[in-house]
Amino acid sequence: MNTENLRVFINLAETLNYSKTAAQIYISQPAVSQNIAKMERELGFQLFTRTRRSVNLTKSGSNFYQGIKPMLNSYYKTVQESQRLSNGNDVDFTLGYSGTPYEVKMVPKIVRAFKRQHSKFNIYLANFDHYDLKTQLQSGECDVILTMPDIIAGISNVKYIDLYEGSYQVHFFKNSGYKPKLDKLDLTDLKNYRLIMSDSRWCPPSQDDLQKSIQKANKVLNLAFANNISVANTMTHANLGVGIWADFVTDPEDHELINVDLKYAIHPHYGIAKLNNNNITPASIFCKWIRNEFINLQLYDS
Template sequence: MYLEHLTTFVNLVETLNFSKTAVNLNISQSSISQAIASIEKQLGVTLFYRSRKAVSLTPAGQEFYDRVKPWLNEYNKAVQHVQQVQNAQKMNLTIGYSGTPYEHTVVPELVRAFCQEHPQINVFLENYAHQELKGHLTHGNCDVIFTMPDIIAGMDNLAYHSLLIGYYCLIVPSEVKLGPPPISLEELSKNRLIFLDHRWCPPTQDQLQKEICRNNHSLDLAYVNNIATARAMVKARLGWGIWANFVSDPNDLDLKKLPLSTKIVPDYGVAILKQGSPQAARQFVSWLEKTGLPG
């Protein structure tokens, strides 16, 4: 199986568009079809559903992508690492994050500042859901992850470093008028609420959502499986969101955060391996603890 074919497969999964992949990789659409056909023949499975209007992944295609993408990332990093070792230039550091609006805004700024102070460290970023990030950290595919202590609870091989103690809040459009915060949980029945699916959200948020349900006999609820969708629905005026203050984009003036009246307190920070964590990861954590995070 050729590396170029795997690269083509991964790109097509991420675009689901032959034309975009052709532009991204500077190859013809027929070359893409040949690469996918070659992989499918060798594996003996169908990777994509194809029609004249759309391309989508089969279950086998999704499974293959989930396993190939981290490997391909590691291969590319290994190539660069070997080249750098040859020239004795830099240490590598891979930082994982789940892609909250806060992280999309703050992480690039933090990494840029860190790299300015530590030019000898070559930084990579990866964006995955919480469960995948934990696995990547445990298996050495990344070196440090932004997370919460309840997400990694029970993982004795990980060391957690708290950076920000936050609060859970009601997320509403800026024009919404409610009483002075903190907002009581009983007030949340006034409008449709957007909850995160318990399989995706942090355990403390799942706990809070259950508490809200106990305090309200009648709720209009919508469940979504990621924070980006929840935020989009609030911005579309389709309901009110519930999440920690450090999940929101600090520069988003279209939405406002109203603290909720609850004893559940969220914590945000980073995790690294207790044993075998690379020097660059330890340096990054020390730098974060010294620098702090925007609140």
């Protein structure tokens, strides 16, 4: 089995159409069938079920596709990067992020600081929500993503590197009339405010757990929901309610918010993730750099 066999398989897994795959790869339809039959003999299991009207992946075929596509993408990317290095050319690198207010402010600073030491890197940025970021990392479209550990939990081929342990905070617009009397607020103190919560279909699992704990601690709450952190941040600045999110989500240069720590046993973490391999790649170089420089460069102002 070689990379050409895998390329044919991946294309067919995505088109589910032998004639389309043949046309896209510029081989005959019988050659596609022979390629798949050869792979199935070598693997010892069926990749596709085929009728006159449809082609579908088997469960084993689907599992094989999910695992092999990022590996093949990584292979091609590594070959290209190695060729560029051999020729003294620049190396491409893609950093994925979800676009929190912190990241919007700090990612450009991170990139500039990294480029000062690694001028050969062509850096690209990709912005997706938390869950799309995982897919982009697994497929090899992103080399590294900024994330939280609970978002990528359970993914076997991904390595997480922790950069910061934070705390959950309550965020008030400074002209809302709120004058903090305490350094920290209890969950039960939140019943006095209109709370802006994140939609559970979007927010990280740890954030969702916190919101459920707040609702459990208070029988009656005045709630509003935002479908992403940008909307929640905008609503808070518009004085439409009180925001609740981790301290590393807030723009460190935002002086329009009053941020008060929340008494909550679980501390959120922030870091980076890459595909788990031992090769020296642009991803591993960036991860080593940011792990060493994150605090020294004061990329997060506590």
